[in-house]
Amino acid sequence: MIVGDGGTIITISSGNVAETIVGATTYGLGSVAYGNGRYVATGQFSTVTTSTDGLNWSSIILPDTGGAYIYGVSYGDKFVAVGQYGQIWTSLDGLNWEERVSPATTSLYAVAYNNGQYVAVGGSVVLTSPDGITWTKQADVAGNFQSITYGNGRFVAASFGGGLIASSVDGVQWKLNESGVTNNLNDIVYGNNTFVVVGNNVNLRFENSSVIYKGNGHTGGAVPSDSNTFAIGASVQVLNKGSMVRAGYSFTGWNTAANGSGTNYSAGSAIAMDMDNVTLYAQWTPNPTYTITYNGNGNTGGTGPVDSEAYEAGTVIVLKEKGSLVKTGHTFAGWNTAINGNGTNYSAGASTTILADVTLYAKWTPNPTYTVTYSGNGSTGGSVPVDSERHEAGEAVIVKASSSLVRSGYTFAGWNTLANGSGTNYASGATLTMGAANVTLYAKWTPNPTYTVTYNGNRSTGGLMPVDSETYEVGEAVVVLGQGTLVKTGHTFAGWNTLANGSGTNYAAGATLNMGAANVTLYAKWTPNPTYTVTYNGNGSTGGTGPIDSEAYEAGTVIVLKDKGSLVKTGHTFAGWNTAINGNGTNYSAGASTTILADVTLYAKWTPNPTYTVTYNGNGSTGGSVPVDSEAYEAGETVNVLDKGTLVKTGHTFAGWNTLANGSGTN
Known part of the structure; x- marks a missing residue:
């Protein structure tokens, strides 16, 4: 039975169109399934058309679907339909439908059932369910899959784009298979042990597959060939290598990838065939080969010969020369299998049979050598340099520096081959060409100025x-x-x-x-040294000049103090000197001695002279006031006698003064 646009339904019997039915619906139909005694076709605008005999049909529109196109329907233990927006519906009788929760959000185009598993596809999305009610989203499969069927133990889906076909035993793990075309594939069906795919300008039919053998780098013999074809699931015995050979390699079996990263198969093992042809690539293991390595064995320059060949056991080779190898102080003497020379000796150009990896060590014969010894030659300190090397005749030796060597009162001036300096001179860092004898170099010393x-x-x-x-x-x-x-x-x-x-x-x-x-x-x-002065101060003198001492005295000098000079102080008598202006210091008499320890100022000491007064008496005056002389006079001082002032005496005239009241004194 075929359904299509405009609600067309075509029944086919024995390969011929039996009847075309139009009229149950005018909407396009996209899929048809049979189960539980009923045909169910689904299509545009959520249309479901059913029939019990395939001739008489009735249609319904599923409610609350948003007008979704129901692209695919299948029957297992119930009808399961899938469609636009990832929607899924189930029905036991094809008449009463219930929408199920779908983990898909994009359109689902087809659904298939077998072995207790529903599988729905749409684009790269794959959903599985054990009952059509609870669904699980599986890993995406690269492609745009719009049809699916079950046959020969596997689900097979075809892609609308790229000619892709994918197969899976359980609906979970998928494998992309080669279809041989890139056309868009619209639908796939299985029957009579054959998968048939229809698409744009292409019809595909898959019955059997082949096993192809590849020599994978073989260099001789014939690659085995199997002309049989095999059904899906067939067990095929893997062939032996036949007469195939590869130089330097041994055959180790077959692999589904040329580089050996696929599945290994040994000759006589079995391959379970799937939808693809199987290509088996011969796997080759390099025969064990051995190398010859040349080791300079302590060489100090040059490069040894290199043998980059790999030799199989039993190969006879000719040993190489030493190349540019050199070893200071030695001469090349051939090769030996032991680094210490205790193995087997071979001369360059000799032949040997290879049975394992071999390292040949250069043999070196020491050249005669001589020493350079350094002598301090009278040194008084430090160490002579030491040349621990041995030198061949003709070798250039760098003369060492004096190191820490010293000689009191001398400067190092290089080396000489004789202790007395009459031999050959060598400066530090100079080059000495080694002769065929040991050499002693003696330090040369130049007296320091x-x-x-x-x-x-x-x-x-x-x-x-x-x-x-x-x-x-x-x-x-x-x-x-x-x-x-x-x-x-x-x-x-x-x-x-x-x-x-x-x-x-x-x-x-x-x-x-x-x-x-x-x-x-x-x-x-x-x-x-610090010096000090003696200064004389008149200390209130009223005349004359004090003594002057212009000398500067060091501390500890004993001096004699001077007299007062011409110093005078009215009403006073000079009484010596004092270290304090108020006389409370140390007294010194003129002519006394003192020890100078610092600058000294000596102040004149003055003793006040005795003084006397002149008093005036009215001596019977009857009026006025007697004159008053408030001065004090030293003995011998001249006093001017005062006038009578205002004194008067009735009946008398003032007649002067007398030192006695009765006038008998001095007038």
């Missing part, structure tokens, strides 16, 4: 200058001597200086002077 240190009293007034009788090399540390017995009146020794005027470099006694490349004279530095 030396310089003196001389001490100068620099106007000293007494004592002896220190003397340094040593001589010193440049850079030597010299300990500066003390002043010895040198003295300079009024001065203190303050060290040494490299210039007489003190503007050079100062050195204290005991300091270190780094010797330069010239003699050195150190001049004594003298610091003037």
